[in-house]
Amino acid sequence: MSTMVAKVIVDNRSSKTDKPYTYAIKKDMEEDLKQGMRVLVPFGRGNRYIKGLVIKIEKYNGNISKLKYIKDLLDDKPIISEKMLELSLWMKENYLSSYLDSLYAVMPPGDFKKINTYIYINDKQSFNMEQISPKEKNIISILNDKKKVSFSELKKEVKDNNIRKHIKKLEEKGIILTSLEIETKIHKKYEKYITLKNDNMKLEEILSKIDNRAFKQQEVIKFLYEAGETSLKKLLKETNTSNSVVKSLEKKGEIKIIEKEVLRSPIPNGISQYKKHKLTDKQEYCLNEILDTIRNEEGNKFLIHGVTGSGKTEIYLQLIENLIKSGKQAIVLVPEISLTPQTVERFVGRFGQKVAVLHSRLSYGERFDEWRRIKEGKVNIVVGARSAVFAPFNNLGLIIIDEEHENSYKSSMNPKYNAIEVAEKRCELEGASLVLGTATPSLETYYRAKSGEIKLLTLSDRINNKKLPTMNIVDMREELNSGNRSILSVDLYDAIEENLKNNKQTILFLNRRGYSTFISCRKCGYVAKCENCDISLTYHFSENKLKCHYCGMVTSPPRICPECGSKYIKYFGSGTQKIEEIVKKLFPYSRIARMDVDTTSRKGSHARILKSMKNGDIDILIGTQMITKGLDFPLVTLVGIIAADTSLNLPDFRSSEKTFQLLTQVGGRAGRGDFEGQVIVQTYSPEHFSIQMAKEHDYIQFYNKEILLRKEFEYPPFMDIITIVMYGRDRNKVSKVSKKIYSKILEKLKEINKGELAKNIFGPNPAPLEKLKNNYRWQIIIKSDKENLKMLKNVVSRVCIYNSQNKEYKDIKFSIDVNPNSIL
Incomplete structure (x- = not known):
């Protein structure tokens, strides 16, 4: 006779216990126990009780006497739905993470045990x-x-x-x-409310019980008689009275004090209504295509490729409006926190209290309250950053991912998931639709749209036919030749001065994403690159060497430029603070603000800077990639890009793509109001195709050229990439373990007759950023076609994950990433 058993993941972080354990279910528990519930189970030799989560219930035909029984159920219903559990298990397999890390991603925020x-x-x-x-x-x-x-x-x-x-x-x-x-130090938030005890009596009767000289008490009674139940805070303010007056009335039995739960809300007060706009013909076509395709069950994945300022947000808003009429729910993902204030204003302005917000800058209490509002069905729209893809809706109909090309949709923490892939999987599991939107699609997404896997919709014009800003490319080699060694070109200096005279705003953008040191010539623009990989070589100060972090090639840096013989060849770099100092000296009477990680680390500082910008209190805003995202400032007519080359010369196969996206997105911040905008791009490589295509706002031509290079050098979307980074305090040990891991991978491949794949395994080499937070880092890079990806993931799991507790790997940690944003 078969018995029912449960597969349980125990709450233990050791990689040795990262597997489902089988527990027998008592007869009186069988009916109550469901997948996604937490249980108490005896664990280990001492049978100490530990919490765990049930991921599967099945029949068992083996010897039941060898199994331990579940001691107790901790929930009356599952804390994770069946679909979310399935999503979590898919993430575990897809991103090579532990069961617990994948489960924590979909669980309520907070400690599993509490x-x-x-x-x-x-x-x-x-x-x-x-x-x-x-x-x-x-x-x-x-x-x-x-x-x-x-x-x-x-x-x-x-x-x-x-x-x-x-x-x-x-x-x-x-x-x-x-x-x-x-259970946390943060509990539900309660507020005191005051109400009349005898609210069925006439006002004169209640006042007759109060002493004529107690004016304040009488005033409070009159106020409550008119207003009804009121928060204590409001009552004290409106009647300009003190707590002692309220206490006296409570003693006399004239008023009641009750405590009510108040949800902490991260949504600012006073957001004005965001009126519905009449759609242009192209927007209307786009909206109807999506709705008709979903209605006719002809597809559920869409890419809106619309130039900056083409009105994608209004399409999202009207899509959601259509959807929630049919009782469905929607998730809107925006990149990082930077877009959230402005996006939240639009969504709350349109849908009011139906919107919840989830992102990493929320306080713990705010996140907890928002999660409960979603879980309890009190809202039907969630706006948030990457992790909002796990919002616990039960009737999900739509996920929208704005600026889908953004790096921040890829998690750098375990599980190292890609929010776009997770959204796609969630839509598949829940029968929902996925809409991606951007002016500069990632090559992988556009490739899928071209091959018909995703329905492509194009918006090629800005709203009201506003012109896209003109982009002027300044060749910094010529500036140097004419004697200008400043970080600002003459053109950019003159344009800022003109803008200040006309009371218009300027954004100065410093391109420092994933900053890496490369060697370049300021006279002719030459950059040292690897001949095998078409990737910039990284300069290592300590050894005075140039290295390729894909294939491992090492060479000495040239002292004079091999192209033009100039001595102006050295490593490249300048920070936002330095630029702020220079700009303050050049334009002493202007109001300057800086927006980067340092100036926005405090809660609310980001929103404050944006508000000052919106109100016209800032003349020049200096920033990093934070300011490239969807910001809409009508008075910004000039955008200056200080150095386009820093992203162009990252040691990464995506560097051309990132540069094109960045120039297009930053440029898109100019001329969104009633005035035409211009963008000035400073570069030492003006002839590079990504810069030329960005100048022409020509994504298609850029894509056609870049996709051929990807194919030739076997990069995504034609191959997948797995990186294994080994790191620790002891440099020699990191190097030794890396070599051992490499050998073991090759060994396993030979065992399964796949030895020929060794040609696609590169390394082990020091990582581009070799030392980080006192850890030395080495990496192995694996390229794989779709056919072998699953098998290679299994090999990596067996070699790295299941053996990570081996004594020989002591003090060495592993970080495995499938299709990372970059290999820095």
């Missing part, structure tokens, strides 16, 4: 006690005494194995409510 289910009486429900069983009456009386009780506490008091059935029946009748809460 989640509790609380049960309380529904005040809004009247019920007939005669229709309720004695056991149910017992539960109601306990809840009446205690307001709310945790599930585990209630179980102890009731002492009934069928408690779940009674709770379920009471919940179905609407008599009780259940809520997931997380």
